[in-house]
Amino acid sequence: MPDKSKTTVDKPRGKYTIRDIARLADVSRSTVSLAINDSPKINPETKAKVLKVIEEVGYRPNQAARNLVSRESGTILVVAPQIDHVFSDWYFSEGLSGILDATTRLGRHLMVQLATEDFKKSSRALKLWREHIVDGILAIGALRSDEYIQEIAAAGCPVVLVNSMADGVSSVTAANQAGAIRVIQHLHSLGHRRIGHIRGSQDVTYASERLAGYLKAVTDLGLDPDPSLIVQGWFGQRSGAEAMTRLMGLSPRPTAIFAANDLMAIGAIEAANSMGLRVPGDVAIVGADDVQLARYVRPTLTTIRQSMYTLGEAAVEHLVAHIEGRKVYTPNVQVGMRLVIRESCGARTMGVSEESAH
Amino acid sequence: MPDKSKTTVDKPRGKYTIRDIARLADVSRSTVSLAINDSPKINPETKAKVLKVIEEVGYRPNQAARNLVSRESGTILVVAPQIDHVFSDWYFSEGLSGILDATTRLGRHLMVQLATEDFKKSSRALKLWREHIVDGILAIGALRSDEYIQEIAAAGCPVVLVNSMADGVSSVTAANQAGAIRVIQHLHSLGHRRIGHIRGSQDVTYASERLAGYLKAVTDLGLDPDPSLIVQGWFGQRSGAEAMTRLMGLSPRPTAIFAANDLMAIGAIEAANSMGLRVPGDVAIVGADDVQLARYVRPTLTTIRQSMYTLGEAAVEHLVAHIEGRKVYTPNVQVGMRLVIRESCGARTMGVSEESAH
DNA sequence: TTGTACGCGTTATCAT
DNA sequence: ATGATAACGCGTACAA
Numbered sequence: 162m163p164d165k166s167k168t169t170v171d172k173p174r175g176k177y178t179i180r181d182i183a184r185l186a187d188v189s190r191s192t193v194s195l196a197i198n199d200s201p202k203i204n205p206e207t208k209a210k211v212l213k214v215i216e217e218v219g220y221r222p223n224q225a226a227r228n229l230v231s232r233e234s235g236t237i238l239v240v241a242p243q244i245d246h247v248f249s250d251w252y253f254s255e256g257l258s259g260i261l262d263a264t265t266r267l268g269r270h271l272m273v274q275l276a277t278e279d280f281k282k283s284s285r286a287l288k289l290w291r292e293h294i295v296d297g298i299l300a301i302g303a304l305r306s307d308e309y310i311q312e313i314a315a316a317g318c319p320v321v322l323v324n325s326m327a328d329g330v331s332s333v334t335a336a337n338q339a340g341a342i343r344v345i346q347h348l349h350s351l352g353h354r355r356i357g358h359i360r361g362s363q364d365v366t367y368a369s370e371r372l373a374g375y376l377k378a379v380t381d382l383g384l385d386p387d388p389s390l391i392v393q394g395w396f397g398q399r400s401g402a403e404a405m406t407r408l409m410g411l412s413p414r415p416t417a418i419f420a421a422n423d424l425m426a427i428g429a430i431e432a433a434n435s436m437g438l439r440v441p442g443d444v445a446i447v448g449a450d451d452v453q454l455a456r457y458v459r460p461t462l463t464t465i466r467q468s469m470y471t472l473g474e475a476a477v478e479h480l481v482a483h484i485e486g487r488k489v490y491t492p493n494v495q496v497g498m499r500l501v502i503r504e505s506c507g508a509r510t511m512g513v514s515e516e517s518a519h
Numbered sequence: 520m521p522d523k524s525k526t527t528v529d530k531p532r533g534k535y536t537i538r539d540i541a542r543l544a545d546v547s548r549s550t551v552s553l554a555i556n557d558s559p560k561i562n563p564e565t566k567a568k569v570l571k572v573i574e575e576v577g578y579r580p581n582q583a584a585r586n587l588v589s590r591e592s593g594t595i596l597v598v599a600p601q602i603d604h605v606f607s608d609w610y611f612s613e614g615l616s617g618i619l620d621a622t623t624r625l626g627r628h629l630m631v632q633l634a635t636e637d638f639k640k641s642s643r644a645l646k647l648w649r650e651h652i653v654d655g656i657l658a659i660g661a662l663r664s665d666e667y668i669q670e671i672a673a674a675g676c677p678v679v680l681v682n683s684m685a686d687g688v689s690s691v692t693a694a695n696q697a698g699a700i701r702v703i704q705h706l707h708s709l710g711h712r713r714i715g716h717i718r719g720s721q722d723v724t725y726a727s728e729r730l731a732g733y734l735k736a737v738t739d740l741g742l743d744p745d746p747s748l749i750v751q752g753w754f755g756q757r758s759g760a761e762a763m764t765r766l767m768g769l770s771p772r773p774t775a776i777f778a779a780n781d782l783m784a785i786g787a788i789e790a791a792n793s794m795g796l797r798v799p800g801d802v803a804i805v806g807a808d809d810v811q812l813a814r815y816v817r818p819t820l821t822t823i824r825q826s827m828y829t830l831g832e833a834a835v836e837h838l839v840a841h842i843e844g845r846k847v848y849t850p851n852v853q854v855g856m857r858l859v860i861r862e863s864c865g866a867r868t869m870g871v872s873e874e875s876a877h
Numbered sequence: 878t879t880g881t882a883c884g885c886g887t888t889a890t891c892a893t
Numbered sequence: 894a895t896g897a898t899a900a901c902g903c904g905t906a907c908a909a
Contacts, residue, residue, distance in 0.1 A: 176649060178884085178885060178886085179885065179886060180885080180886095188896080189896065189897050190885090190886075190887095190898095191886095191887080192895085192896060192897080194886065194887060194888085195896085197886090198887085202894075202895070202896090203895075203896085204894085204896085207896085219645075219649065221646050221649035221650045223587070223650060223651045223884085223886070224650040224651055224652045225583050225584075225586035225587045225592065225651050225885075225886095226583075226587055226886040226887085226902090227885085227886060227887080228586075228902095229584055229885080229886080229901095229902050229903060229904095230885095230886065230887050230902055231887090231902095232902080234582075234583065236630070261631065262633075265632070265633075270630055270647075270652065271630060271632075272594070272628055272629060272630050272631075273629050273630075273631050274623075274629075275620075275623075287577075288579050289628075291534060291577065291578075291579035292579045292580065292581060292582040293583050293903095294582045316577070453812075454811075454815060457812060457815050457816065459817070536902085536904090537904060538903080546878080546879090547879050548879090548880095548903090548904075548905095549878075549879060549880075549905080549906085551904090552904065552905060556905085560878090561878080565878080580904065581902085581903055581904070583902085583903075583904095584884090584902075584903035584904040585903085585904060585905080587883095587884050587902095587903080588903090588905050588906085589905085590884080651885095
């Protein structure tokens with residue numbers, strides 16, 4: 162049987178192995194490895210020869226084999242909540258962009274999963290880590306009731322929460338409380354003294370932080386502390402409208418409303434309109450998050466926003482530090498929030514520079 | 520030196536190997552492998568014993584090792600275009616959801632990348648495949664000018680395009696031309712005879728298909744074929760407004776406009792409003808894609824939509840068939856488009872059932 | 878049921 | 894100083 166020694170071999174499906182390269186370049190496998198990894202202990206000429214062959218055939222080392230040795234996959238998992246149009250909210254959209262960019266910048270890959278009930282219960286996230294498919298996990302929009310996160314962290318898997326918190330898990334959050342305080346201060350400066358709040362559920366970290374900010378500001382500014390000014394909503398537009406109806410039924414009626422997110426604020430605007438109240442003439446409304454819709458509803462919505470992009474980036478950096486076992490000096494990063502003033506709050510035409518782009 | 524034989528070993532970081540399990544269950548590695556893979560050629564009792572140990576310590580086989588043998592990674596790459604708010608459009612949002620669900624259902628993982636200039640030029644996608652990091656590639660929103668796609672396909676990597684086309688690459692597309700025809704037919708049935716079109720660039724498959732549909736319908740219905748009724752736009756809101764200004768400058772002025780996407784249609788509405796024209800009183804406007812905004816602008820936008828979710832699902836199934844080397848009988852799947860009638864078209868209050876959910 | 882070769886690189890050791 | 898040899902990482906598959 163004739164050996165098909167050194168004639169050019171053309172592989173059928175474009176995938177070569179280090180052995181092929183070694184044979185084509187007429188060196189050993191280890192030499193090829195040294196060339197690939199740019200080792201100082203290889204003759205430049207040999208290296209050039211090997212690299213030339215690699216270039217010619219488009220060889221790429223099999224990551225599965227490398228991962229086997231390195232015990233890493235180079236991949237990060239991001240878990241997004243399973244809500245309608247996860248990606249359509251500004252919130253997640255921006256966050257994911259930041260995560261994606263940072264991940265790429267740090268030379269890693271990004272895998273995506275939705276936090277379905279099944280996903281949570283089967284602790285698939287933990288499995289992915291144990292199977293060496295991902296090196297660490299990023300959870301965006303996780304709820305406080307998602308204990309599966311803590312479970313994962315407890316098992317030793319690097320986890321970072323984006324804009325939510327859980328005991329024993331590191332996180333990167335926005336200054337939600339400070340942002341809420343700024344909203345109330347602003348309303349106060351416009352003369353409002355009886356300000357209502359449409360709060361979200363306890364389950365969502367940022368919502369309870371915003372509630373805390375509201376309470377603190379109300380106390381500090383000496384505003385009307387009537388507990389019936391706080392109504393529970395469930396983040397959706399409809400629940401915002403319902404909460405608004407209740408708030409407008411109070412007497413005396415509050416003159417301004419701060420909703421824990423934009424969707425509820427938009428619902429509140431609609432409810433106000435359908436009750437014949439003018440926004441902001443009769444009641445001022447402020448939301449939070451600055452979702453894309455905020456600038457399209459009438460009147461446009463005053464809101465607070467954090468840079469979810471920055472938050473996403475910071476989270477990735479944090480997670481990678483974890484994975485690489487580097488010392489993490491800032492266990493809980495905080496990103497500031499900015500007030501975006503639009504009509505619904507009764508503002509003068511204040512220029513909000515960042516809006517010009519659109 | 521005493522051997523630490525069969526006492527329970529507790530690994531520090533929760534990652535066990537098949538050897539650990541073999542030792543703990545007092546069997547060989549191969550037996551463990553048989554147990555894991557539910558082979559018929561293993562004694563049920565032995566299997567139970569092994570599985571018990573596996574359960575106790577939370578062992579999961581290392582995918583890197585498995586991939587090495589199987590020569591697959593179980594991961595699919597989806598490449599999304601790098602535009603502002605990629606994920607915020609209904610278009611991508613729905614598409615990605617479908618992709619994600621189908622991927623999970625088929626037991627695979629999903630990796631995400633943005634098609635940045637750098638990404639395209641460095642043919643990183645091809646590298647990912649050659650490195651066995653991904654088994655195949657899905658491109659959503661790819662342009663006709665993205666030759667890198669063809670390059671990848673030519674190298675033997677399974678590729679499927681979502682709603683765009685390229686020679687030699689399989690794709691899953693919506694019936695864009697048929698959709699456009701239906702729009703024009705609808706406008707015709709409302710009495711319009713001089714209908715303008717704001718077209719997108721050649722580079723985008725769906726845009727040129729919509730243009731083709733417009734042309735065909737105009738011909739077939741015997742409408743005014745004036746070429747100046749077709750104005751080029753660039754998909755953005757502003758370009759839609761500019762195109763609209765030109766169209767409204769024609770005489771006689773067209774009574775209806777079909778824009779190749781919703782953003783341009785929204786720009787057109789704004790332009791019409793600022794020119795003192797009423798929509799749909801003075802001019803009817805129809806868009807395409809049914810982005811989330813479509814139902815929030817005033818007047819709400821009549822548009823056509825395909826089920827991007829379905830398209831995404833179909834694309835994944837298609838790709839997986841490719842990867843598994845199954846015969847693909849339908850090289851180009853087509854998904855139908857539906858007309859969504861709202862105010863901007865001057866419709867009577869026609870019930871559009873699907874909108875009720877909101 | 879088990880021993881063992883194998884998949885594909887990496888790295889430590891040994892030979893030149 | 895270079896390059897070759899061999900062991901290794903972790904499962905899988907086939908022969909024994």
